[in-house]
Amino acid sequence: DTGVSQDPRHKITKRGQNVTFRCDPISEHNRLYWYRQTLGQGPEFLTYFQNEAQLEKSRLLSDRFSAERPKGSFSTLEIQRTEQGDSAMYLCASSLVQGTGEQYFGPGTRLTVT
């Protein structure tokens, strides 16, 4: 039984560079979510997909952020022209549409922008 996986686990980049993160959800889960967590805070919702369709985006998701789930399986989150304020843990979660609501999280990708 494999859970949600994320890659890379850690990423250090210089301000202005682009970065891309990958998330592989639990195989039978059709909903996939991206959250961002900073130190001392709970996770904050960024966006979610049902199958390949992106159904909702938070106002936190600036134009520099883009997410895809091209075949309804894995997802990528890209941040263009990174800023120091983008430094955070990026968490991916998945769930079933007809499930009981709980979302299962991956280990996260820690982004540090220098």
Next chain:
Amino acid sequence: EDQVTQSPEALRLQEGESSSLNCSYTVSGLRGLFWYRQDPGKGPEFLFTLYSAGEEKEKERLKATLTKKESFLHITAPKPEDSATYLCAVQGLYSGNTPLVFGKGTRLSVIA
């Protein structure tokens, strides 16, 4: 707007010293209230879902309860391995099966 407030921010217990963590919430129709455990540098680990006032769920030394305005996570005779941040989240009935709104968490330290 859905909101979650957790208290205390941090809690230090001696091994075996039982206590409770609080999660107060406001939501326009509760679909579910969720408790997660998060270890440093890791993603949140699902613990419980509660759906209606009066509901209780237990797992080992943890018991979660729910009222119309708050939830409690009771920790009975904690051990050092229970040290973690405990997160509470709500899902609104009218937002569908979508985003969870989290509190900031309670950092629990259990000292041997």
